[in-house]
Amino acid sequence: MTNLTDIPTVADVHSAALAIRPYVRRTPLLPVEVDGRPLLIKLEHLQRSGSFKLRGAVSALLCGPRPARVVTASGGNHGLGVATAAALLGVPATVFVPRGVPEGKARRIEAAGASLIRHGDTYAEAAAEAREAATAPGTRYLHAYDEPAVIAGQGTVAAEVIAEVPETDAVVVAVGGGGLAAGTALAIGGRTTFAVEPRNCCSLREALRAGEPVDVAVDSVAASALGATRAGTLAFAVLNTPRTVPVLVDDDEILAARDRLWEEFRLAVEPAAAAPFAAWLAGRIPAELPCLVLCGANTDWAPE
Secondary structure, X not given: OOOHHHOOOHHHHHHHHHHHOOXXXXXXXXXXXXOOEXXXXXXXXXXXXXXXXXXXXXXXXXXXXXXXXXXXXXXXXXXXXXXXXXXXXXXXXXXXXXXXXXXXXXXHHHHOOOEEEEOOOOHHHHHHHHHHHOOOOOEEEOOOOOOHHHHHHHHHXXXXXXXXXXXXXXXXXXXXXXXXXXXXXXXXXXXXXXXXXXXXXOHHHHHHHHOOXXXXXXXXXXXXXXXXXXXXXXXXXXXXOOOEEXXXXXXXXXXXXXXXXXXXXXXXXXXXXXXXXXHHHXXXXXXXXXXXXXXXXXXXXXXX
């Protein structure tokens, strides 16, 4: 069970930034103008492992004694982040994924050196099996988003943005379980975190409405990355403030935004990464100079 006394702080984000620096890339920040409006785009899809997830995985594995083995469950990107982090740190890794995981993500997890096990139809089912496997002595279970060091590591994305362009007034992120959004909220101080979710895959929005994390249905083109059936307890505790603004986008808006990122900027990302741009294009991000985080590029989609 998650202990709310473990809620991470902005100091934890700064500590994580120092710890992970030898292992991760400081990704570029691209200032652009679209439809006559300025914005910043954080190119986190250029991160090693193809997504921001490497940051949280390295941060977590550097905390405490080095385990003999790490086990995790993932829809794809977290598993690839853990596989990459484990290889960098010399720790054997096993990643449980739902049977419907995109083949491109499964292939990359195995190529990074981890053992891949397909189990269940949802992330929750894969996670239950992974937790059972993690009971072996010397094994650490690494949660995809509901762990303090993971949230702190993900917050280093936004910390880089604010350090480079402090006049940024909002950061816009896609949300699955809420780890990136929570880390972002910690890192950006009084600025607004816009938390973007697919309309039929919105664990954080429903948690904020209910006053606590609740189970939700998952049905979206971005479900392999944003398919958490319940927001993280720690993430919810961080994000349950007026500075967090939930935003919903439709699947067709996500795909149109993905295509436009390619057409205008030659940025090839997976659907989840296009969700913040979709929200911005739809006029749902009321900010003067927002930064949109392109969170991942682990897709077999080929631009035309």
